[in-house]
Amino acid sequence: MQKLLLLGAEAVAQGAIDGGLSGVYAYPGTPSTEITEYIQREKLAQERKVHSQWSSNEKTAMEAALGMSYSGKRAMVCMKHVGLNVAADAFINSAITGVNGGLVITVADDPSMHSSQNEQDSRFYGKFAMVPILEPSNQQEAYEMTYHAFELSEKFGVPVLMRLTTRISHSRSIIKRKEVKNENELSLPGDPRQFVLLPSIAKGRYRGLINKQVAMEMDSEESAFNEYIEGKDKSLGIIACGIAYNYLKENYKDSTIPYPIVKISQYPLPRTKIEKLVNETNEILVLEEGYPFVEEMIKGYLEKEKVKGRLDGTLPRDGELNPDHVAKALGFEIQKAGKNPEILVPRPPAMCVGCGHIDAYIALNEAMAEYGAGRVFADIGCYTLGALEPYNAINSCVDMGASITMAKGAADAGLVPAVAVIGDSTFTHSGMTGLLDAVAENAPITVIISDNFTTGMTGQQDSQALGRIEDICKGIGVDPEHIIVMNPTKKNHDLMVKTIKEELEYQGVSVVIPRRQCIQTVRNKSLAEKLRELNLK
């Protein structure tokens, strides 16, 4: 059997390919990006022409994957946790429509917010949608779960949520491959109205989904990924979810643990296993990465069960777990943490030397000086680093696309001029509809689309905006005289300041596009070719 050294994210990708995947749909986002990137370069996926181009955003990705599932083929959607907020409408409703070909939604959560705005726990979404959730505890499980997830999805006729966290996704280990499965044949759903969610149809389908819950629970009960592990010492019972199981094992030599344990990697929770644990032991400790999701369920509102975890302070309420947190929760004396010398200074992330965003901000700051601080609504991308020293150029970063709409709301309130700063990829992700709102009311805002031809922050993936921004803005209805492209360089500084100032005075929507290639992409040959074709270079 072939062995591979893979990141957890890559193990998911290989598991999907070997499990008969016909298409992956995704928008980049740490720590999920490597799944799609792996499928893009994997040999078998290339031979089979598995779809792997990036989508405009998570919602379009989710819907396209649902379309592939409708057509009988196996599809996967990948995103970071906040992406599921964007895709939520499609995701929740896909549980009602159900699937034809197997459909897996892989979502990578980022507890501790290594590179995210929050640390929301996607398991709530899985429960909300009432679909099975898989949560691997190691890379081999990540591979095997994805490999089997399509069958699980087809068996119950619902999508399956695969939940990763940063440490699984970005940790490498050796995995053993399984036999490669064929792709599904093209086929229409048996019921031609399955996907028509008119109320009369949706009601029936929703009841069907409710009725499947018992069978899903039974499946969890029998799943090889969930396990009841006997232990002699009944003073404590431990529920260990996903990667938390590893931190538990790490704390015992040869991984022999005295307490009974339920290891959870498939939801809904296996009820009889949990019941047995609660009945056999005096107290329960819940170890889980993310929110106290299982803990709250077991504890209940009236707190009838004695449950320890994140809610009572046994474990930290926020942030990711590690072996030390778990050691403390188990009552182990931990060695006094080693001390680091005081001489250390942080090395915060910063925009690269030579980045076009920098010159755009320097010009913007100068142009804004006469209006005072507090008027620049920015977005998510490398340019968010403009919030830091020495630029201090922006006042918001909330969710992708929020710059334009927040600027509009502020202008509606009377904060004029109001400015939005957004990147090219973020603009096509979810800035366009906000721009339409602004145009529809002729809001006095200046939108700066800082175009570097790429999705920079997540590692330079293709940007759907490439070569299309002016046409999109025109199409949406921005006056072409107020769509201005400029080259953000030191040499052009004065001209940029003058242009921005003029547009700030204009009492309508203007779009200013500072445009310079991301310096991290200078060696990217396929991008260079596209830029030549588009006459952008």
Next chain:
Amino acid sequence: MKTDLILAGVGGQGILTIAATLGMAALNNDFYLKQSEVHGMSQRGGEVQAHLRISDKEIASDLIADKTADLIVSVEPMEGLRYLNYLHDEGWLITNSRPYKNIPNYPDVDALIAEIEKVKNHIVLDADAMAKEIKASRSSNIIVLGAASPFINMDYKLIEEGIRTIFSRKGEDVVNINIKALKIGREFTEKKLNA
């Protein structure tokens, strides 16, 4: 037989190449391995660290616990000190002495070296200068790996093979220069240990 090591440096300095080399060696020789990478938000210039665990027995956690690492291997002096809390009392700090200054308040280098010398077991080498000497300026990371190799519970030959696999796509010359880099790093440490 187990080695827990922390790899440290700045984005773009080749830490992940060190990790990949050892990973390849583990894969080809039926060791167990876990390697957890932390990428900062920025593409370049931010702190990067990896937890690397190699063992002949199954490994549970992807992360190394506080004060349990056998080795810190750093391609930059300040970054080596940043993760000192992970090192156990008998552990070794192996670090490049060449600073990567991309922040305005970078500390005084002599003071940094003095801090490194306070660590009971340490090896400090100017891997950049050594790399230049063998005309392999891009292989300073591999020199640091070579300097760490005597402390890694893995046959030196296997690490060499790892280098071969990782660099084979780039041609025989690149493979050879990196094997040489590995060797001069190792010799540096051996000399220190025998002195």
